[in-house]
Amino acid sequence: MLYFKWQDFNWQENSVIVRKTKTGTARIVYFSVQVRSYLEQYVKGKIFKCQSLPIKKLFNATKKMAGITEPEITFYRMEHTLVSNLYMQGAVRSTIAELYGVSEQVLSEAYIQISNAFLKQAAAKVLF
Secondary structure (H helix, E strand, O other): OOEOOHHHEEOOOOEEEEOOOOOOOOEEEEOOHHHHHHHHHHHOOOOOOOOOOEHHHHHHHHHHHOOOOOOOOOHHHHHHHHHHHHHHOOOOHHHHHHHHOOOHHHHHHHHOOOOHHHHHHHHHOOOO
């Protein structure tokens, strides 16, 4: 389970050090300006009032605050959707794998789920 501490965040670089990973190797994860905005609200106590929080608990609390009750919307599914969307928007597999701390093989086998619309667009580009 991921736990973040405020000293792990680098606000100048929009990054956080993830110290507890599946592989046991710490790594740096970069985040967008929009994510930074949410995190800054979190720091100011506008969202939650604790010093560290497991990411799944944070996700579930945010989901509850947003009024989302569908049980199929999980952190796991959101993560896979994000990876798939990054790929379908043109991000390179090796870059996505590095961002998520997995191998390209694991990324392809477990994370990337290509939509039918994407497949249709790709097929339309084939020239004979």
